[in-house]
Amino acid sequence: NAGVTQTPKFRILKIGQSMTLQCTQDMNHNYMYWYRQDPGMGLKLIYYSVGAGITDKGEVPNGYNVSRSTTEDFPLRLELAAPSQTSVYFCASSMRDRVANEQFFGPGTRLTVL
Amino acid sequence: LAKTTQPISMDSYEGQEVNITCSHNNIATNDYITWYQQFPSQGPRFIIQGYKTKVTNEVASLFIPADRKSSTLSLPRVSLSDTAVYYCLVGALSRASGSARQLTFGSGTQLTVLP
Numbered sequence: 280n281a282g283v284t285q286t287p288k289f290r291i292l293k294i295g296q297s298m299t300l301q302c303t304q305d306m307n308h309n310y311m312y313w314y315r316q317d318p319g320m321g322l323k324l325i326y327y328s329v330g331a332g333i334t335d336k337g338e339v340p341n342g343y344n345v346s347r348s349t350t351e352d353f354p355l356r357l358e359l360a361a362p363s364q365t366s367v368y369f370c371a372s373s374m375r376d377r378v379a380n381e382q383f384f385g386p387g388t389r390l391t392v393l
Numbered sequence: 394l395a396k397t398t399q400p401i402s403m404d405s406y407e408g409q410e411v412n413i414t415c416s417h418n419n420i421a422t423n424d425y426i427t428w429y430q431q432f433p434s435q436g437p438r439f440i441i442q443g444y445k446t447k448v449t450n451e452v453a454s455l456f457i458p459a460d461r462k463s464s465t466l467s468l469p470r471v472s473l474s475d476t477a478v479y480y481c482l483v484g485a486l487s488r489a490s491g492s493a494r495q496l497t498f499g500s501g502t503q504l505t506v507l508p
Contacts, residue, residue: 283436312496321480321498322437337496369436381427384436 280305283385285370291391292360300355300388302370310373311353312337312382313345315366322369328353360392397481397499404505411468413502415481418462426457426464427482431501437480441466468504476506 286301304311309330314322314337324337328347342364344356353372357364367389371382398416405411417426425444429437441448443455443464454467468475484496 314498319500321500323498324496371436381439381442382437384438387434387436 282306283370283372283383285368285385285388287388288386289389291393292357293393294360294362296360297356297358298360298390300357300368300370300390302353302355302385303351304353304370304372304383305351306372306374306383307350308372308374308383309350310382311347312371312373313343313353313355314369314371315339315364316369316387317366325355325368357390362392364390365392366390397483397497399479399481399499399502401500402503402505404507405471406507407472408470411471411475411504411506413466413468413479413481413504414463415466415483415499416463417481417483420461420483424461424483426455426461428453428455428464428466429480429482429498431478431480440479471504471506473506473508476504478503 283304292298312327313325315325316322323339325339325343326334326337326345328334331347331350334345334347347353367387369387370385373382425442427442428440430440431437441450441453441455443457445457445461448455456465478501480501481499
């Protein structure tokens with residue numbers, strides 16, 4: 280299993296541009312999550328999904344959108360990039376009926392907005 | 394949201410036992426306590442999880458007092474490769490609603506293991 284994969288690894292955006300961060304997992308996990316991590320800080324939950332077609336907001340959803348059309352994929356969309364969205368973005372997944380919160384993380388996408 | 398507080402940093406020497414404490418005064422009844430390890434430029438990795446008392450696995454132990462307002466991650470005989478940031482996560486996934494909004498990572502503890 281590849282686990283959780285994220286693309287791209289790095290990206291530089293100009294203010295106002297849009298982009299989609301891709302996340303795929305091959306573990307057949309129901310739950311998927313998007314976090315952001317600012318320098319020297321902990322992770323903050325942006326959005327999560329409990330299954331295909333079901334998504335919900337986390338702690339810091341403003342400026343982002345998500346969709347979950349399949350079990351495997353959970354893309355994160357930035358519509359109008361702002362400097363405040365400069366961060367490292369992590370995608371994670373977990374099984375539903377297993378130990379709560381045992382999440383498997385991807386390698387992250389480092390995004391810079393200039 | 395359950396707020397967590399951890400020491401910013403800790404130093405230790407190889408072979409010593411390290412204890413990292415996380416404070417979570419407003420933990421909810423359904424919340425679990427989970428610890429993750431993160432190396433630079435990598436995603437966090439699950440270490441251990443517990444609800445109450447003591448949990449032990451092949452890499453760590455987790456001690457949770459009866460009031461559950463704090464927890465202590467214990468790493469036995471650390472090595473240089475244990476140098477990382479350790480995060481305490483408090484929260485729960487509600488099976489009924491699927492609500493994960495209560496998942497809260499602390500700011501983490503930078504553990505540096507010295508030779």
